[in-house]
Amino acid sequence: MLTGSIYGWENGEDDIFNPHSPRNRDNCLEPMRVLDAFAKQSGINLHTADVNERNGIKPDFSIYVESIDFVPGSASKNYLILFETPLTVPKNADCNYLNQFDVIFTWDHLLLKNGLRDQAGNFTSHTRFIQIQTPNPIPEECGADFQSAFFEQRQNFVCLIGSNRHANCVDERELYSQRVKAVRWFEKFAPGKLKLYGNGWKVPPKRFGSLGKVRYRLEKIIPWLSGKPVFPSYQGPAKTKYAVLSNTKFCICFENARDISGYITEKIFDCLFAGCVPIYWGDANIAQFIPAECFIDFRQFSSYEALYKFMESMTPEQFLSYQQAARQFLTSSQFMPFSSQHFAKTIIGKIAQDFA
Numbered sequence: 001m002l003t004g005s006i007y008g009w010e011n012g013e014d015d016i017f018n019p020h021s022p023r024n025r026d027n028c029l030e031p032m033r034v035l036d037a038f039a040k041q042s043g044i045n046l047h048t049a050d051v052n053e054r055n056g057i058k059p060d061f062s063i064y065v066e067s068i069d070f071v072p073g074s075a076s077k078n079y080l081i082l083f084e085t086p087l088t089v090p091k092n093a094d095c096n097y098l099n100q101f102d103v104i105f106t107w108d109h110l111l112l113k114n115g116l117r118d119q120a121g122n123f124t125s126h127t128r129f130i131q132i133q134t135p136n137p138i139p140e141e142c143g144a145d146f147q148s149a150f151f152e153q154r155q156n157f158v159c160l161i162g163s164n165r166h167a168n169c170v171d172e173r174e175l176y177s178q179r180v181k182a183v184r185w186f187e188k189f190a191p192g193k194l195k196l197y198g199n200g201w202k203v204p205p206k207r208f209g210s211l212g213k214v215r216y217r218l219e220k221i222i223p224w225l226s227g228k229p230v231f232p233s234y235q236g237p238a239k240t241k242y243a244v245l246s247n248t249k250f251c252i253c254f255e256n257a258r259d260i261s262g263y264i265t266e267k268i269f270d271c272l273f274a275g276c277v278p279i280y281w282g283d284a285n286i287a288q289f290i291p292a293e294c295f296i297d298f299r300q301f302s303s304y305e306a307l308y309k310f311m312e313s314m315t316p317e318q319f320l321s322y323q324q325a326a327r328q329f330l331t332s333s334q335f336m337p338f339s340s341q342h343f344a345k346t347i348i349g350k351i352a353q354d355f356a
Contacts, residue, residue, distance in 0.1 A: 017033050026240055032065075080103070107134065108261070161251070293325035294322060
């Protein structure tokens with residue numbers, strides 16, 4: 001029987017497979033439990049690295065969940081699951097780091113097509129890259145047919161769910177700052193219409209550079225002195241994303257970065273599951289993967305004012321058409337590449353093939 005060690009999960013102790021883990025918010029660990037189930041069916045034991053080390057087991061292979069420091073060991077194969085963009089995880093663009101892995105599972109169309117650049121600037125073989133998408137667990141509340149509350153039953157107009165973070169490098173494609181702009185616009189021009197959820201919104205967003213740090217400190221002090229919240233629309237962390245989205249008509253659904261081919265995260269799927277209409281900005285080719293009838297394309301509006309007018313004028317019948325399109329997509333074969341099952345089958349299938 002093959003044994004694999006999983007790296008990149010802070011808690012260890014096989015917590016990555018634990019449905020009761022405090023880190024399993026919105027059932028985000030389902031893909032790893034499905035991965036474990038597929039592995040067992042193929043005669044493969046998976047454990048977090050600390051469990052194998054404690055039991056004196058030398059793994060046949062390692063799986064890194066996102067880019068962390070590589071630990072040289074006895075494993076004959078090393079695999080990487082690459083989820084984030086280099087804007088958030090700079091290692092994901094580091095050829096020296098990526099070249100330590102035999103196989104990399106990724107959504108990144110450029111890596112899948114071209115491979116890595118070597119030190120001379122030439123592209124190396126792309127055969128080590130295997131395509132996956134970010135897996136999306138279906139909330140239990142959805143039901144098999146994805147029925148959800150109608151337009152009139154949704155008490156809240158628009159929301160934004162996400163942590164107050166920033167990119168780890170300067171790049172015009174980052175959308176963290178654009179989320180802040182969206183929140184600020186609604187707070188100023190449509191007060192009370194937007195509800196903001198997530199972590200870290202009691203302080204202003206951090207900024208780059210020396211002047212940015214000074215500005216951040218000033219922005220942090222002024223609300224403290226005035227006693228006013230930094231973001232008046234802030235509601236605190238969401239108990240669950242489904243609970244918020246199923247009671248809201250629209251959601252500002254911006255990826256962490258735009259115009260990165262293949263980068264489609266759980267954000268838009270969270271909305272579709274809950275029957276909430278996403279206002280999407282991210283992958284320029286999103287309509288190749290998710291039908292355009294399912295979402296509002298933010299790029300089609302010249303301003304937030306134009307977007308707001310469109311949202312305000314939407315009829316219950318138009319809203320229902322978005323929901324119906326989303327339901328049709330989620331129950332079709334088009335959704336399959338974004339499922340936990342496809343994610344697990346692709347990874348375990350490759351590992352089993354490599355050790356056949």
